[in-house]
Amino acid sequence: MTDTRRMLAEMADPLFAELGASATFERDWSRVEELGLPQLLLPEAEGGFGGNWEDALVVFRLAGFHALSLPLPEAIIATRADAGSEEHFLIGAFMRTAQIAGALDAALGLSVSYVNERQQFGRQLGKFQAVQQSLASFACEAAAANCAAVGAAQALDRGDARFEVAAAKLRANRAVGIGATVAHQVHGAIGFTHEYPLHHLTRSLWKWRSDFGNDSHWSAVLGEAVIAQGADAFWPALVERTDRAA
Amino acid sequence: MQTFVTEAIEWPESAPALRRKVRDLVDAHGEKDPVRRANCWTKADPEFSRKLGEAGLLGMTWPKEYGGHEMSQLERYVVIEELLAAGAPVGAHWIADRQSGPLLLRLGNEELKRRWVPGMARGEIFACIGLSEPNSGSDLASVRTSARRDGDEWVINGQKVWTTGAHVAHMMIALVRSEAGSERQAGLSQFVIPMDAPGVTVKPIIDLTGAHEFNEVFFEDVRLPASALLGEEGNGWKQATAELSLERSGPERYLSSMVLFLELVRYAGKHPDPAVTQLVGRLAAEAWTLRLMSASVAAKLARREDPALEATIVKDLGNSYEHAIPELVQACVEMDMASKDALAAVTGYLLQVSPSFSLRGGTREILKGIIARGLGLR
Ligand SMILES: Cc1cc2nc3c(=O)[nH]c(=O)nc-3n(C[C@H](O)[C@H](O)[C@H](O)COP(=O)(O)OP(=O)(O)OC[C@H]3O[C@@H](n4cnc5c(N)ncnc54)[C@H](O)[C@@H]3O)c2cc1C
Numbered sequence: 001m002t003d004t005r006r007m008l009a010e011m012a013d014p015l016f017a018e019l020g021a022s023a024t025f026e027r028d029w030s031r032v033e034e035l036g037l038p039q040l041l042l043p044e045a046e047g048g049f050g051g052n053w054e055d056a057l058v059v060f061r062l063a064g065f066h067a068l069s070l071p072l073p074e075a076i077i078a079t080r081a082d083a084g085s086e087e088h089f090l091i092g093a094f095m096r097t098a099q100i101a102g103a104l105d106a107a108l109g110l111s112v113s114y115v116n117e118r119q120q121f122g123r124q125l126g127k128f129q130a131v132q133q134s135l136a137s138f139a140c141e142a143a144a145a146n147c148a149a150v151g152a153a154q155a156l157d158r159g160d161a162r163f164e165v166a167a168a169k170l171r172a173n174r175a176v177g178i179g180a181t182v183a184h185q186v187h188g189a190i191g192f193t194h195e196y197p198l199h200h201l202t203r204s205l206w207k208w209r210s211d212f213g214n215d216s217h218w219s220a221v222l223g224e225a226v227i228a229q230g231a232d233a234f235w236p237a238l239v240e241r242t243d244r245a246a
Numbered sequence: 247m248q249t250f251v252t253e254a255i256e257w258p259e260s261a262p263a264l265r266r267k268v269r270d271l272v273d274a275h276g277e278k279d280p281v282r283r284a285n286c287w288t289k290a291d292p293e294f295s296r297k298l299g300e301a302g303l304l305g306m307t308w309p310k311e312y313g314g315h316e317m318s319q320l321e322r323y324v325v326i327e328e329l330l331a332a333g334a335p336v337g338a339h340w341i342a343d344r345q346s347g348p349l350l351l352r353l354g355n356e357e358l359k360r361r362w363v364p365g366m367a368r369g370e371i372f373a374c375i376g377l378s379e380p381n382s383g384s385d386l387a388s389v390r391t392s393a394r395r396d397g398d399e400w401v402i403n404g405q406k407v408w409t410t411g412a413h414v415a416h417m418m419i420a421l422v423r424s425e426a427g428s429e430r431q432a433g434l435s436q437f438v439i440p441m442d443a444p445g446v447t448v449k450p451i452i453d454l455t456g457a458h459e460f461n462e463v464f465f466e467d468v469r470l471p472a473s474a475l476l477g478e479e480g481n482g483w484k485q486a487t488a489e490l491s492l493e494r495s496g497p498e499r500y501l502s503s504m505v506l507f508l509e510l511v512r513y514a515g516k517h518p519d520p521a522v523t524q525l526v527g528r529l530a531a532e533a534w535t536l537r538l539m540s541a542s543v544a545a546k547l548a549r550r551e552d553p554a555l556e557a558t559i560v561k562d563l564g565n566s567y568e569h570a571i572p573e574l575v576q577a578c579v580e581m582d583m584a585s586k587d588a589l590a591a592v593t594g595y596l597l598q599v600s601p602s603f604s605l606r607g608g609t610r611e612i613l614k615g616i617i618a619r620g621l622g623l624r
Contacts, residue, residue: 219531
């Protein structure tokens with residue numbers, strides 16, 4: 001991680017943790033403004049932070065992780081494109097991908113701590129192989145969503161990222177299903193309560209899956225692009241996109 | 247909780263040139279049959295392996311002193327993903343290049359390194375993995391093949407099974423019990439066994455497609471010099487599990503069905519259908535993600551970090567993906583499975599071999615157990 005990104009994380013993490021799902025715009029917006037976070041992507045000459053998409057990923061991911069109920073990610077992308085434009089739709093999809101990645105990691109962490117504490121049949125739930133296997137599947141999905149988000153951010157920083165953002169949003173959307181299902185399953189009834197924090201994550205995850213393109217939207221977009229390119233071009237094109245980064 | 251931290255990968259500047267070199271070699275070798283190109287890393291073709299060796303594309307990261315080319319891990323990664331995506335028959339040298347060579351270089355004494363490694367880099371010496379036994383599959387710590395000391399020599403007795411390529415291999419790195427009466431992970435050692443040593447017998451096992459890829463291997467009073475011990479006596483368990491990281495991390499763990507995906511794209515170009523288009527999109531998204539994940543593991547290996555957990559995650563997701571492709575294609579496209587049509591032929595072939603994807607290199611259940619340990623659940 002670069003120093004800027006580490007600094008951003010050190011700034012955003014405790015603040016988002018404190019504000020989390022109980023933040024209100026009226027009371028708390030000034031706190032994120034003080035740190036200059038809404039101007040993250042604006043060049044320094046325009047009074048912004050001069051960040052790139054990988055920097056934005058850090059903030060979006062943490063917003064998802066802490067279920068931050070402030071429209072900070074939305075404000076950040078609004079400095080780059082007008083709502084309703086094609087560009088805005090694409091970066092919106094990236095924003096949701098990053099938030100999904102963060103929220104999945106948080107739900108996984110919550111689930112693992114819970115099964116390590118809760119006892120049934122005289123032992124911790126986490127000691128049951130069936131429970132372990134479900135959580136391992138969840139971990140794989142969370143890993144895939146996180147990796148996809150990083151890949152999309154890197155592509156955005158390189159330039160044309162239509163392929164990568166489409167692929168990443170689609171992959172993250174698919175991870176939501178398994179992640180939310182396993183998280184609720186291992187929590188039993190407590191996870192279904194208003195009092196327990198899991199729903200702040202899972203209700204967002206279910207919503208974000210539809211925002212800026214659902215599975216069928218992105219699979220059609222990607223499928224059409226890949227088919228138009230032709231079978232023999234698929235692999236060379238895929239690898240050329242990263243080779244160009246060198 | 248973050249189980250898979252991804253950093254930007256510094257792709258080598260030489261990548262485009264390396265890719266071109268591989269593509270030209272594969273084209274010149276001329277394997278066009280899509281069924282032969284699917285699951286290609288199990289297809290042994292010694293002549294092709296020698297050609298790769300001549301071209302300097304084997305043992306790429308190994309020291310020049312032992313026939314290697316001192317290139318970077320990611321340059322090697324570029325070459326192997328190109329070979330697999332092209333469906334090249336790399337099975338003969340695959341195990342030597344991926345794990346036995348690196349293992350010998352890391353742990354082998356001078357005699358072992360000189361004897362085996364340069365030939366591996368030339369694509370002339372092939373290796374096989376002697377882990378599984380009839381009663382030791384998932385429960386690998388229960389191996390019973392024994393090594394008994396007799397003066398300056400070791401005497402091996404017992405049996406290995408499911409040994410891929412034992413019939414083309416020149417050597418095996420075997421995990422055996424070197425301390426009589428020891429239990430579980432203790433008292434195990436690794437030995438390098440020449441496949442032509444007296445007392446070694448290889449018997450073919452024919453798989454459900456009728457192909458001969460794996461074998462039973464019997465050891466009857468096989469005498470080895472003291473120098474055949476690899477690494478430290480009694481440290482075999484640790485050495486073998488570190489080896490498994492190399493075995494699990496590569497792009498072969500998600501690319502076995504790539505040829506079928508490409509056939510699906512070809513079909514979709516001729517038969518527009520929204521359901522097929524969406525399936526292509528889903529599979530492309532997954533391939534892109536898995537490639538990133540798999541390359542991140544390679545980048546970690548290059549930084550000399552231990553990516554055992556990440557490698558396990560990639561193998562598990564990769565196996566599920568390559569396993570799902572034939573199922574999804576069959577469910578989405580009407581086809582006559584008896585026809586010679588490429589799409590049907592590759593689907594049929596992959597349906598039959600796909601049960602092996604989540605067995606070879608560790609079963610799905612065992613991998614999930616390793617991931618659960620990584621999550622702190624065991
Ligand atoms: C194509 C192919 C190539 C191979 N090549 C090699 C090779 O070159 N060298 C080599 O040494 N081996 C090789 N193997 C063997 C492979 O590593 C083993 O098949 C594998 O480790 C599983 O062992 P097993 O077949 O004995 O199954 P078993 O251990 O009998 O397991 C059967 C089933 O039970 C499940 N199971 C077992 N224990 C548990 C548990 N504790 N919890 C939950 N589920 C459990 C397993 O996951 C599996 O699904 C190869 C296998 C295949 C299919």
